[in-house]
Amino acid sequence: MQEIALILSYIVIAYMLFSSLSYLGLFALAYGKVKKENKLDKRESTEDFLRNQSTYPVSILVPAYNEEVGVVSTVRSLLALEYPEKEIIVIDDGSKDSTSLRMIEEFKMKKIPFAVRTHIETAEIEAIYQSSIFPYIRLIKKANGGKADALNAGVNLSSFPYFCAIDGDSILENDGLLKCMKPIIESDGQIIVTGGSVRIANGSTISRSKVELVGLPKSPIVIMQIVEYFRAFLIGRLALSHLNILLIVSGAFGVFNKERVIQAGGYNKNTVGEDMELVVRLHRLLREEKSKQRIEYIPDPVCWTEAPESLEVLRSQRIRWQRGLLETLWNHRKMMLNPKYGSIGLFSMPYFLFIELLGAVFEFIGYFIIFGGFFFSLVDPQVAGVMFLVTVFYGSLISALAVLLEELTLHKYPKVSHLMRLYFWALTEAFWYRPLMVLWRVRGIIATFQKKAHWGDMKRKGIST
Amino acid sequence: MNLTHFWILIASLFLGQLLLLLILAWRKQQSNKRESIIDRQYKLLTDSFSSHMMDPSDERFITELNASPYRLVVLERLLNHYVSVTKAGADSPAVSRLSEEFLSERYMKLLKRGNWAMRMNTLYFIEDFRMESLVPQLKEKLAKSSRLDQETQQLIRTLASLNETMAIGALAKYPDASARLYIDVLKRLDELTKLDELDIALKDENTNQTLKHSAISYIGMAGITLFLPRIEEELQHPEMETRIQALKAILHLQYMNSPSALAPFFQSTAWPERMFAAQIAGKLQLSRYKETLGELLGDPVWWVRYSSAEALTQFSEGDIVLTHLAESHPDRYARDMANQWKTSLLGSEQ
Amino acid sequence: MEPKGIPVVIALDGQKGTELFYTLHPQMVLLDANLPDADGFGLAERLAEAGRSRHLPLAIMGEDDRIDNQIRAMQAGATDFLAKPLNMAYFLPYLANRLRSQEIVLKGTRIDELTGAGNRQAFDEVLLQMTNLAERTGKPFTLALLDLDHFKKINDDYGHSQGDEILHSFSQFVLNLKRDSDSFFRYSGEEFALILPETKPQEAAAFIDRLHKELSETEFAVSAAAPIRLTFSAGVSEYRLKQETIVNKADQALYQAKRNGRNQTMVYQSEEQELKRKLNIVIVDDDSLVRKLVAKQFSNWKAEEFDIQIKEYPDGLALVDSDWYRPEENYMILLDGVMPKMDGLEVLSHVRSQYPHDNIVISMLTSRTNESDIVLALKSGADDYIVKPFYAQEVVARVQRLTQRMFQ
Numbered sequence A: 001m002q003e004i005a006l007i008l009s010y011i012v013i014a015y016m017l018f019s020s021l022s023y024l025g026l027f028a029l030a031y032g033k034v035k036k037e038n039k040l041d042k043r044e045s046t047e048d049f050l051r052n053q054s055t056y057p058v059s060i061l062v063p064a065y066n067e068e069v070g071v072v073s074t075v076r077s078l079l080a081l082e083y084p085e086k087e088i089i090v091i092d093d094g095s096k097d098s099t100s101l102r103m104i105e106e107f108k109m110k111k112i113p114f115a116v117r118t119h120i121e122t123a124e125i126e127a128i129y130q131s132s133i134f135p136y137i138r139l140i141k142k143a144n145g146g147k148a149d150a151l152n153a154g155v156n157l158s159s160f161p162y163f164c165a166i167d168g169d170s171i172l173e174n175d176g177l178l179k180c181m182k183p184i185i186e187s188d189g190q191i192i193v194t195g196g197s198v199r200i201a202n203g204s205t206i207s208r209s210k211v212e213l214v215g216l217p218k219s220p221i222v223i224m225q226i227v228e229y230f231r232a233f234l235i236g237r238l239a240l241s242h243l244n245i246l247l248i249v250s251g252a253f254g255v256f257n258k259e260r261v262i263q264a265g266g267y268n269k270n271t272v273g274e275d276m277e278l279v280v281r282l283h284r285l286l287r288e289e290k291s292k293q294r295i296e297y298i299p300d301p302v303c304w305t306e307a308p309e310s311l312e313v314l315r316s317q318r319i320r321w322q323r324g325l326l327e328t329l330w331n332h333r334k335m336m337l338n339p340k341y342g343s344i345g346l347f348s349m350p351y352f353l354f355i356e357l358l359g360a361v362f363e364f365i366g367y368f369i370i371f372g373g374f375f376f377s378l379v380d381p382q383v384a385g386v387m388f389l390v391t392v393f394y395g396s397l398i399s400a401l402a403v404l405l406e407e408l409t410l411h412k413y414p415k416v417s418h419l420m421r422l423y424f425w426a427l428t429e430a431f432w433y434r435p436l437m438v439l440w441r442v443r444g445i446i447a448t449f450q451k452k453a454h455w456g457d458m459k460r461k462g463i464s465t
Numbered sequence B: 001m002n003l004t005h006f007w008i009l010i011a012s013l014f015l016g017q018l019l020l021l022l023i024l025a026w027r028k029q030q031s032n033k034r035e036s037i038i039d040r041q042y043k044l045l046t047d048s049f050s051s052h053m054m055d056p057s058d059e060r061f062i063t064e065l066n067a068s069p070y071r072l073v074v075l076e077r078l079l080n081h082y083v084s085v086t087k088a089g090a091d092s093p094a095v096s097r098l099s100e101e102f103l104s105e106r107y108m109k110l111l112k113r114g115n116w117a118m119r120m121n122t123l124y125f126i127e128d129f130r131m132e133s134l135v136p137q138l139k140e141k142l143a144k145s146s147r148l149d150q151e152t153q154q155l156i157r158t159l160a161s162l163n164e165t166m167a168i169g170a171l172a173k174y175p176d177a178s179a180r181l182y183i184d185v186l187k188r189l190d191e192l193t194k195l196d197e198l199d200i201a202l203k204d205e206n207t208n209q210t211l212k213h214s215a216i217s218y219i220g221m222a223g224i225t226l227f228l229p230r231i232e233e234e235l236q237h238p239e240m241e242t243r244i245q246a247l248k249a250i251l252h253l254q255y256m257n258s259p260s261a262l263a264p265f266f267q268s269t270a271w272p273e274r275m276f277a278a279q280i281a282g283k284l285q286l287s288r289y290k291e292t293l294g295e296l297l298g299d300p301v302w303w304v305r306y307s308s309a310e311a312l313t314q315f316s317e318g319d320i321v322l323t324h325l326a327e328s329h330p331d332r333y334a335r336d337m338a339n340q341w342k343t344s345l346l347g348s349e350q
Numbered sequence C: 001m002e003p004k005g006i007p008v009v010i011a012l013d014g015q016k017g018t019e020l021f022y023t024l025h026p027q028m029v030l031l032d033a034n035l036p037d038a039d040g041f042g043l044a045e046r047l048a049e050a051g052r053s054r055h056l057p058l059a060i061m062g063e064d065d066r067i068d069n070q071i072r073a074m075q076a077g078a079t080d081f082l083a084k085p086l087n088m089a090y091f092l093p094y095l096a097n098r099l100r101s102q103e104i105v106l107k108g109t110r111i112d113e114l115t116g117a118g119n120r121q122a123f124d125e126v127l128l129q130m131t132n133l134a135e136r137t138g139k140p141f142t143l144a145l146l147d148l149d150h151f152k153k154i155n156d157d158y159g160h161s162q163g164d165e166i167l168h169s170f171s172q173f174v175l176n177l178k179r180d181s182d183s184f185f186r187y188s189g190e191e192f193a194l195i196l197p198e199t200k201p202q203e204a205a206a207f208i209d210r211l212h213k214e215l216s217e218t219e220f221a222v223s224a225a226a227p228i229r230l231t232f233s234a235g236v237s238e239y240r241l242k243q244e245t246i247v248n249k250a251d252q253a254l255y256q257a258k259r260n261g262r263n264q265t266m267v268y269q270s271e272e273q274e275l276k277r278k279l280n281i282v283i284v285d286d287d288s289l290v291r292k293l294v295a296k297q298f299s300n301w302k303a304e305e306f307d308i309q310i311k312e313y314p315d316g317l318a319l320v321d322s323d324w325y326r327p328e329e330n331y332m333i334l335l336d337g338v339m340p341k342m343d344g345l346e347v348l349s350h351v352r353s354q355y356p357h358d359n360i361v362i363s364m365l366t367s368r369t370n371e372s373d374i375v376l377a378l379k380s381g382a383d384d385y386i387v388k389p390f391y392a393q394e395v396v397a398r399v400q401r402l403t404q405r406m407f408q
Helices: A001-040 A042-050 A071-079 A099-106 A147-157 A174-184 A220-242 A257-262 A274-289 A311-331 A337-359 A358-378 A381-409 A416-427 A433-448 B003-054 B060-067 B071-085 B091-101 B104-113 B117-128 B134-143 B150-161 B167-173 B177-186 B192-202 B209-222 B225-234 B240-255 B259-267 B270-284 B288-296 B302-314 B318-328 B332-348 C014-024 C038-054 C069-075 C089-106 C120-137 C151-158 C160-177 C200-214 C246-259 C288-299 C316-323 C346-356 C372-378 C394-406
Strands: A058-064 A084-094 A109-112 A125-131 A137-142 A162-166 A169-174 A189-200 A205-207 A210-213 A253-257 A293-304 C030-034 C056-061 C080-083 C139-149 C181-188 C189-196 C232-238 C266-267 C279-282 C305-314 C331-338 C362-368 C382-388
Touching: A001 A099, A001 A220, A001 A337, A001 A381, A001 B117, A042 A174, A042 B117, A058 A071, A058 A174, A058 B060, A071 A084, A084 A147, A084 A174, A099 A125, A109 A137, A137 A147, A147 A162, A147 A220, A147 A257, A147 A274, A147 A358, A147 C288, A162 A174, A162 A257, A162 C151, A169 B091, A174 A189, A174 A253, A174 A293, A174 C069, A189 A220, A189 A274, A220 A311, A220 A381, A220 A416, A220 A433, A253 A257, A253 C038, A257 A381, A257 B225, A274 A293, A274 A311, A274 A337, A293 B259, A293 C362, A311 A337, A311 A433, A311 B302, A337 A358, A358 A381, A358 A433, A381 A416, A381 B259, A416 C279, A433 B332, B003 B071, B003 B091, B003 C288, B060 B071, B060 C151, B071 B091, B071 B117, B071 C288, B091 B104, B091 B117, B104 B117, B104 B134, B117 B150, B134 B150, B134 B259, B150 B177, B177 B192, B177 C288, B192 B225, B209 B225, B209 B240, B225 B240, B225 C089, B240 B270, B259 B270, B259 B288, B270 B288, B270 B302, B288 B302, B302 B318, B302 B332, B318 B332, C014 C030, C014 C038, C030 C038, C030 C069, C030 C394, C038 C056, C038 C069, C038 C160, C056 C069, C069 C080, C080 C089, C120 C139, C120 C181, C120 C189, C139 C151, C139 C160, C139 C200, C139 C246, C151 C160, C160 C189, C160 C372, C189 C200, C200 C232, C200 C266, C246 C266, C279 C316, C279 C394, C288 C305, C288 C394, C305 C316, C331 C346, C331 C394, C346 C362, C346 C372, C362 C372, C362 C394, C372 C382, C382 C394
Parallel strands: A058 A084, A058 A162, A084 A137, A189 A293, C030 C056, C056 C080, C232 C266, C279 C305, C279 C331, C331 C362, C362 C382
Antiparallel strands: A109 A125, A125 A137, A162 A253, A169 A293, A189 A253, A205 A210, C139 C189, C139 C232, C181 C189
C-alpha cells in the first residue's frame, strides 16, 4: 500500500512540477504579444473600421433561459455597441419565467411572420417578434431544446455572415465587437472565429448597462474566481491562440463565421460544453480541409459576466464545465496525438486532457496523500511535506504569479488595494478553494458517465443595479 | 528529494513574488496619481480648449496648457478627441498649429526611439492631426522598412493621409499587399489627387492588377460616378477578376449607361458573374432582363438562384412573377427559391 | 446634396411632407411617385398649386419612367420627371440649375401671388426706403405686424389649400380697407406686415382696431363647412431715429398680444418692456467635449427675437428625470444617438409621446450613419439628423433653420 502511495506521490509531484513549468512556458509565449499591444491606443486602431464600408455586418445572438432579470439590460448594452451594421436576436429557449414578456414590453415588440431558412434542425419555433422601436431587435420564442439548440435557431434566423453569441447574463463593452471583428476584417476573412476575454462583473458598478467603475467584490468565492480567470485566460488561452490551437471560445463571448458553423453542423445539442465542442469541430474541419483559416483569441475585448456567488451554484457550474470538457475530448478523441491534426492534435488536445481535465484527478490524489501522510502515515511525512509544498506552489504561488503578471501587463483593476487583496487571496487558494474545485471537477468527470443534459440552474440576481 | 531544499525553493520564490508585488504596487500608485492629475487637467482644460478651437485668438488655453505639468499628454488627448468628433478637425489650422508647435518634437523622438505600441500610436496621431512637418521623417522610416508589417502598413496610410502619392508606389513594392490596403491609401488622398491616381490605376499601362481592382472597387464604394464609363469599359476586360470587380462597382454605383453590356454575363461560365449580373438587373430594375432572371432561378448554383429571386422582388410586380414561378418553373430548386422569397416579401412588410 | 452645401430635410410620407412644406417653405421639392400614405401625383398637384407663386421647382421621381407617367407628372404641375434610380452625375448639376433659375425669377417679382400682398422682398425694400427717408427727413412711420390667430388649426381642420384660400381672402380684406399710402405685405406664412407712413403708433392702433371690428363681422367661406370667422393679433412699433430693430419690436409686441389672449393689438412701449420669447437649446450627449464645443458655438448666436439658454445633459436619463419642461417656452433638443444609459432613440420616443410637438424641435446628433437608423429616427419623430463627426458651425446653422418655424 505504502509502496503504491509512494509511487503515486512521485507521479503527482512530477505532474505538478511539469504542469507548473508548462504554465510558465505558455505565459512566456503570450507575454510578448500582451505587453506589445497593451499600450496601443485601442480607439485609434479601431476608429478606421467604425466608418468603414468594408466591415462585415454581424448578427448578435442572445440565448436566454429564465433570464427575466438580466435579459433586458443585456440587450440594452448591445444597443450601445459601436458597430456599423448589426442585428440582435434574442432566443427564448422555452423559459418558464417571463423572459419573453419582459422583452416584448420593454422594446414594444410585435409578432411578425418570417420565413426562417432551416440550415440546422431545431426544436419548434413558436413565434418571432420584432421591436417596433428598434426593428433590428428580434425575439425567437421556441420550445425548450437547450442552449445549443437555441443558438442554432438564432443562426437560422440571422441574416448576416458573422454572428456572435453572448450569454443572457453578460454585458459587452462598447467597442468589444469592433475589436473582435478587427482581426477578421484585417485577415480578409481568413480568421473564422475570434474569442474575447471575459471578466467578472461582480463588485464593479454597472448602472444601466454601462460599466462605470471597476472594483472587486467582497465575497472571497468570487475573488477566487477572478484569480482563476487570470490564470486561465492570461496564461493558457492567449498562448494557445498564438500557436493557433485555441480550443475554447468562452461561452460568454465569441464571433463566428456563420457559413463555416453551418458547414460544421451548428452547435452540438448533446453536450453541455457546446461552445468548446463547436470550436474543436471547426478546428477539425479546417485541418481536414487543410485550410489556411484560423481561430484567434484576443486578450482585450471585454465582456462582463456575473460569476456565481454561492457555493451551490458554483458547484453545478464546475461540474457542468468539466463534463463539457470531457465530452468534447471524448467526441474528438480521434484527433488526440494524431499528427494529421497538426499542433491541435499533438499539443492542444493533450494539454486539455492532462492539464485541464486530468489535473483534477492528480490533485485529488495529491490532497489525499498529504492528508494520509500527515495523519495516517500513509507515506513518509517527508514525502507528504514535499507534496504539500508542491501543492502550495502549484495552487497558490502560480495563481499569485498570475495576479502579478496581470498587473504587469493589462492592469485592469484600478486601485493598489485591489492588487493587494487579489494577491493575498490568491495565496490562500491551495488551502480551501482549490480542494473544493478539485472535488467538484472529479464529480464532473463522474457525472459525465451518468449523462443528463440540462442548463445549469443559476440563480440570477441581475447584473445591473 | 529533500524537504529542506523544497522549503528554501518555495520560500525564495515567495519572497521574490513579494518583492515584485511591492514594486508593482508602487508603480501602480505612481501611475494612478499621474492619471488622476492628467484626468483633472483634461477636464479643466476642456472649456478653454473649445473656446480656443472656435476662436484661436482666445489665448487663455495656451496659457493654461503651458502651466500644466503634463501638457503634451493632455493636449494630445484633447486634440485626438476633437478630431474624432468634428469634421473640420482634420483640416483645421488650429489643430495643425497646436500639434506642430507642441508635439512634433516629441513625435520625432518617439518615431525613432519609442517601443512598438508608442510608434504605432504616434503614426495614428500624425495622421489625425495632419502633421506635415513630419513627412521627411516618415519617408526616411519607410525607406528603411523591408517588411509589410502592421507598422509599415500604418506608415503608408499615414503618408497617404498627408496626401503623399508615393504611398501607392510604396505598397506596390510588396506583391502581397492586399486590395484593402490600396483602398485605405486611395481614400486618404485628397479629392483631386485621388481622381488623378484612380485615373492612372485604371489605365492599361498599369500592370499592377491589385491596384487596378482596388481602384475599381473604391470607385464603387465611394460612388464616384465620374468614372462610370471607364468602369463599364472594364466589363470587356479579358481577366475575370477585373470584370467581377467592375460588376460589383456598377452594383454600388446603381447606374449603367449601356445596360445591354450586361447581357453576356447571364450566360457566363463563372457563377459569380451570373450572380452579380442578376443583382445588378434587380438593383437597376432592368426589366428587359426579367425573363432571364426567371431562367436563372433554375441555376445550378444556390447563390445565383438566391440573387435572381431577390432581384425579381425589386420589380413592382415581383411578387406576382415569383408566385407564378413558384408554381410553374420546371426546376424544383427554382420553385423552392421562388417560394422562399415570396414569403420573405410577406415578412418584410411591417 | 448635403456635402454640396444644400440643406435637405427628409419626410418619409406624404403627411409629414405636406407639414414640412407648409412650415419650412422649401425652395425645391423632390417627390417620390409612390408614397406609403398618398398618391405622389395627387400630392404633387397640391404642392405645385401652393408653390406656384414662388416658382417652386418640383420634381417627381419614379421607377416607372414610361411616357404615360411622365405625362401625368407634367399634368400634375411638376416641373420635371426624374427616373429612379437617380443618375447622380446628372442630378447635382440639374439641381443647381433649377435653384439658380428660381432665384433669378424670384428676384423679379414683388407681389406674393397667393395673397396679392407685397412679398417679403418688396417688404425689405420698402422698409429700407422708409428708414432712409425717415433718417433724412425726420418723418416717422409705424410698422404693424398682423398674425392670424389659430391658423394652424384651420390648416389642420380644412386642409392646406383651404388655408391658402383664407390667406388670400384676409389679404384682400386688408387691402380694401387700408389707406392708399399704406403698404401691405405677406411677411411669412400667416404673418402680414403693414407699413404706415407719417402715422403715430396710437393712430395705427386705432386703424387696426377698426380692422378687428370689421373682421369680426366678416364671414369667410370654406368648402363643405359652415363659414368661419377670423381673428388676428397685432404688434405695433414706431420707427425712431437710428434704430434698426423696428421689426423685432413689432414682433415682440405681437408676441405679447398673443400671450394676452389673441385678437388684440399691442403697441411696443419702451425698452424695459422686455418680453422676449425663450429658446432653450438642450444638448444631450455623454461626451463632455462634444457638449462644450456645441454649447460654445451656440453661445455666439445672438438672436434678436428671443433669449437663448443652453442646457447640457450628460445622458438621456438625466434629461428625462429632470424637470426640464415649461409649456410656455421653446425647445431645441440635440440628441446623441448612442448613449449607454438611455438610448437617444428612446429619449426621442419619450419626448415625442409625453410633450407637445409645437414648441419642441428635435435633432439627432449621432455617429449612427446607417440609412435604416436615419429612417428610424425620422419615423420616431426627429426633425433632423446630423451625423458625427460634425462641423460645429453647421450644427448651429441647421438649428437656426429648424427653429425659425417656432418663431414665425
